Every structure is written in C-alpha cells, then in structure tokens.
Amino acid sequence: MANIVWHTKFQILLDLTKDDLDHPELPDLWETIYRTDRYYGQCGVRVQQRDLQCGGVCRDAGVEAWMHLRLRANGRREAVHERREDEARHTVPMSDEHKAYQERILRAAGEGGFRSDSEVRTRVGRSWIQTDTLVEGADGRRIGWEVQLSSVGSDGLRGVRARAAKAEKNGITPAWHTDRADYAQRHDTHWTRSNSLPAYVIARTGDLRVISGFRKLDFWRCDVHAVHPCPHGVRRCGKAHATPTPKDVLFDDLVRQTAAGTIVPIQFRTATKFHRFWVTSIDQDRYNDLLSDATALPPAKDDSTAPTRASHNRPTCRPELMATRLTPPALPTDQGVAMLPLVPTQPTVSPPEASTEPADRPTTPPEKNHSQHSGLEGRSGLPDTLITLQQEADNEHRKLQQLNxxxxxxxxxxxxxxxxxxxxxxVTRYARTKHLNRYEVEKELRRIVRGMGEPSDM
Incomplete structure (x- = not known):
C-alpha cells in the first residue's frame, strides 16, 4: 500500500492522506477516481489499464507499479499494489551498502566545507523530487546523488532519464552512482561506478576509487600526424577533434569537486548518440570552444585541479588488474638515431663514415637474402621510398598552411x-610485407622525417 498515487492519464500525483488529494482546484476528485476504478473492476478491466501507478517509492526507483483503490469501513483510503514484489519494495529496509554510500557522501561533503543531507524531498509544483543525498555546493550549485545498488535488472530500471531531467529542470545536477557494469553503460544520465564492495569497506576512510564515468578529453588535429582515426569516417579532414579517454578519480574528490564546480557533467556528441560522463571544467571549456570553431585547436589551459601529491590513505578498492607484460631489454642504438621497434635486423651496406663509430659496436652478420634489401634500407631500417613519400606529404601540408x-x-x-x-x-604495404606493426612503422617514419628537417618546396 502507498499514500502517493500517480494518475497516468491526468499526469498528477494524488495524496490519499488529504481530503482533496492535494488538488483543491478539482472538487470531488476522490469520488470521481474511486468510482471509475470500481467500475473498471466490475467490468473486469485489468489493473494495468486503470491509469493508477505507485507515485512514491516505486516511481522514485524507476519502476512502473500498477495499483487499484480500496476504501475501508472506517473511511480509510488505500491504494493497493497489483504485485507482491512491488508491495515489498515499501517495506524492505535500505541496504547497508546504500547507507554506507550516503554516510560517505555526507562526510566527504562536510570535509570540503559543503552542506548536505540525505533523503531530501523537494517540493516541485504539485509533485516532489526525492534525492538520496543532496549536496549544497558553491555558487548555488546543488548536486543530487542517487545510489542505485538494487537488484532490479537493467531492463527494469525505467524512468531514470525522466527523473534526471526533472532534477535538472529544478536546479539539481543529477549524479548517479552504482557498482553494476550494466547500469554504468547506460547513457540516460551521468553514471559513475565503483567496484562492488561490502558496507564496512565503503564506510571506512580509505580511498574509494571511481573506475567508470570520469574521463579526460584529448584534443588533436586530424592530419597525417594524428594517431586517432577521423570521427567523420574520412581519411584526414584537417579539422580539430576531441577524444575522451577513461581516467580514474577518487570518490571523495569527485563529491567535493562536483560541489565546487571543478568537475562538471558533459554531453559528448558522436555521429550516432550523446555520451554522458564527467570531465574537468577546463576540458568542458575547451570542448565548448571546439564546438564553436573546429578549424583550430582550443587553447590549452593550466589545469590546477590535478592532485599535487598522492593520497596516504589505504585504498578500499582497486581497478581490475591487467595482464602484465615483460619489457624487452633496450637495444643498442646509434648516437642520435633510435632503431625501429619490432623491425628485424637487416643487412646494410657499411657507410663511408663507419670508421668513426666505436670499435666495440656489434656488427650484423651477413645473410643469404642480402640482395633483397641492399640499398633501400639505411641505418633507420626503413626504405628510402617511404621517407621520400612522407616528406612529399609533409611538404604539401606546409604549402596548404601558407595559403589564404x-x-x-x-x-x-x-x-x-x-x-x-x-x-x-x-607504409601499409611495407608493414604487411615485413609482418610488422603498422603503427610502430608509421611512428618511426615520422620520427625520422622530423629529424631530417623541413624539405624544400618542389
């Protein structure tokens, strides 16, 4: 049973504890709705078709729980859930993990000098907004933290976007936190995620790490020197782009910096959808500059929000461990010229200045297929044709920059x-023929061309 009912057809909330259902401008509202519901019941209409849903706990949890009305002999008005699991949602106490997160948010906000409170019910017109934990930040900023650790599946978690939009409309920045990967992958609001932890670990003062939902924006120009692919699907468009990269942040720092305004929510636009996550306010300003003018990279700004030292607290959780890789020993290199990674040793023709090199430098023994690589590959390990083609491409790009x-x-x-x-x-043909990593080949080629200086106009 519940005291707050949502009428789907009238789009209003009904408070059964009040005689006028909290709508004094609508006389005889109870009699009209109750008689209609009784008539539906006598005609065998299913409860899902009677336009009444739970407007309290179930609606706040994003669950559509259908109800019917009942009038007791003593005159008490009641709204009864159709399903028992929906009814149990009103009696099941809050989990210990949920309470621990609320206590942690309150403590982190207090350490930052911000006011906060739990289970805040804000009146909005004729309805309410109930927030798990509301933090009063700087400059009138209000951060509404919603902790979602329930057993409801990702398909059953409905109404999140509507609740987040309602909070934003009334001056509350929604911040949803979870420990479930399927929730964190949704884009209906700004989700953050930590590892699944017991309540006593969440509540202690160790470092609780956020492993999803906070990102850093990399700004780059889409030219032949770019590492990222063009988001527009073309070879190289010449414009400036931004690419988000995951970055960890401590949960306590996230609470304080969102209240201070140094970490803000952002909607990152791609070709197919909007991605919602958190970034620093500096990255947000640069991204807005990029949207206004994509012909030039936004100016870099000093990021003063980065921590100046490591935390001395014990971590309460860690990111998933990645497979360790063995680092190969450093190979001998010429003075000022680094060898190409992963390129097999090739026989080369001894240059005239070989006599000036150290006498103890290891020499490469001759091989049978020496004739296949003679003359084309020098000390850099790359054919001269690749270097020439890259120089010509860079030369054409410099000509473009000089035109108006x-x-x-x-x-x-x-x-x-x-x-x-x-x-x-x-480069692609050479890497495929030699069975090499194309990225490493292109990286080494650009390093060699940059070291040779700007070619003259041809």
Whole structure:
C-alpha cells in the first residue's frame, strides 16, 4: 500500500492522506477516481489499464507499479499494489551498502566545507523530487546523488532519464552512482561506478576509487600526424577533434569537486548518440570552444585541479588488474638515431663514415637474402621510398598552411590528401610485407622525417 498515487492519464500525483488529494482546484476528485476504478473492476478491466501507478517509492526507483483503490469501513483510503514484489519494495529496509554510500557522501561533503543531507524531498509544483543525498555546493550549485545498488535488472530500471531531467529542470545536477557494469553503460544520465564492495569497506576512510564515468578529453588535429582515426569516417579532414579517454578519480574528490564546480557533467556528441560522463571544467571549456570553431585547436589551459601529491590513505578498492607484460631489454642504438621497434635486423651496406663509430659496436652478420634489401634500407631500417613519400606529404601540408584563398586551399588540400594517401598506402604495404606493426612503422617514419628537417618546396 502507498499514500502517493500517480494518475497516468491526468499526469498528477494524488495524496490519499488529504481530503482533496492535494488538488483543491478539482472538487470531488476522490469520488470521481474511486468510482471509475470500481467500475473498471466490475467490468473486469485489468489493473494495468486503470491509469493508477505507485507515485512514491516505486516511481522514485524507476519502476512502473500498477495499483487499484480500496476504501475501508472506517473511511480509510488505500491504494493497493497489483504485485507482491512491488508491495515489498515499501517495506524492505535500505541496504547497508546504500547507507554506507550516503554516510560517505555526507562526510566527504562536510570535509570540503559543503552542506548536505540525505533523503531530501523537494517540493516541485504539485509533485516532489526525492534525492538520496543532496549536496549544497558553491555558487548555488546543488548536486543530487542517487545510489542505485538494487537488484532490479537493467531492463527494469525505467524512468531514470525522466527523473534526471526533472532534477535538472529544478536546479539539481543529477549524479548517479552504482557498482553494476550494466547500469554504468547506460547513457540516460551521468553514471559513475565503483567496484562492488561490502558496507564496512565503503564506510571506512580509505580511498574509494571511481573506475567508470570520469574521463579526460584529448584534443588533436586530424592530419597525417594524428594517431586517432577521423570521427567523420574520412581519411584526414584537417579539422580539430576531441577524444575522451577513461581516467580514474577518487570518490571523495569527485563529491567535493562536483560541489565546487571543478568537475562538471558533459554531453559528448558522436555521429550516432550523446555520451554522458564527467570531465574537468577546463576540458568542458575547451570542448565548448571546439564546438564553436573546429578549424583550430582550443587553447590549452593550466589545469590546477590535478592532485599535487598522492593520497596516504589505504585504498578500499582497486581497478581490475591487467595482464602484465615483460619489457624487452633496450637495444643498442646509434648516437642520435633510435632503431625501429619490432623491425628485424637487416643487412646494410657499411657507410663511408663507419670508421668513426666505436670499435666495440656489434656488427650484423651477413645473410643469404642480402640482395633483397641492399640499398633501400639505411641505418633507420626503413626504405628510402617511404621517407621520400612522407616528406612529399609533409611538404604539401606546409604549402596548404601558407595559403589564404578558399579556392587555392581547396586545390592544395586535394594535393595534400593525394600525397598523404600515397605515403600511408606505402607504409601499409611495407608493414604487411615485413609482418610488422603498422603503427610502430608509421611512428618511426615520422620520427625520422622530423629529424631530417623541413624539405624544400618542389
């Protein structure tokens, strides 16, 4: 049973504890709704079709719990749930883990000098907004923390976006935290996630790490030197882009910095959807500058929110351990010229200045297939044709940067794309033939070209 009922057709909340159901402008509202519900029952209409849902605990949890009305002999009005599990939701006490998270948010906010309270019920017109923990931040900022650790499946967790939108409309920034991976993968609001932990671990003062929901934005220009693929699906568009990368943050720092405004929610737009996560306010400003003008990289700003020292507290949870990799020993290199990673040793023709090298430098024994690699591969380990093609592509790009007219830039951009495509195709063929990592080959090629300086215009 519940005292608050949501009428789906009228879109209003009914408070059964009041004679006028909290709607004095609608006379005889109870008689109208109760007689309609009784009539539906006599006609055999299913409860799901009677327009009445639980407007209290079930609706706050995002669950559609259908109800019917009942009038006791003593005149008491009651709304009865159709299903027993919905009824049990009103009597099951809050879990210890949920209480521990509330206590931790209150403690973290208090240490940062912010006011906070749990189970805050805010009146909004004729309805309410109930927040697990509400933190009063700086400059009138209000952060509404919702901890979702229930056993409801990801398909049954409904109404999250509606609740978050309602909170935002009334000046509350929603912050939903969970320990379930399926909840954290949703994009209906800004979710954060920590590992599943017992209540006594959550409540203690160790470092509780947030492993999902906070990200860092990498800003880069989409040219032949870029590592990330173009988000528009083209080869290289020449514009500036931003790529989010996961980053860990401590839960206590997240509570305090969201209240202070140094960590803010963001909606990151991709080609198919909006992704919602948390970033620093500096990254948000740079991203807004990028959206207003994608032709230039937004200026880098000093990030003063980064911690200056490591925490001395014991961690309460750790990110999932990754498989360790053995680091290969460092290979001998020439002075000022690094060897290409993962490139097998190739026989080379001794250069004329070989006599000036140290006498104890290991030499490469000759191989039978020496004739296949003679002349093309120098001390860098890459063919001269790759270096020439990359220099030509870089030269075309420098010409583009020196032009101002739109028509000239359009023609020069096509020439740059053509030269860059030839260089990239040659790198792909070389890496496939040698059975090498293409990324490592391209990285080494660009390092060599940069070390040789800017080529002259041809």
């Amino acid at each position: 007219g739109d028509e000239e830039r359009t023609q020069q951009r096509l020439m740059w794309f053509k030269a860059a495509n030839a260089a990239q195709s040659a």
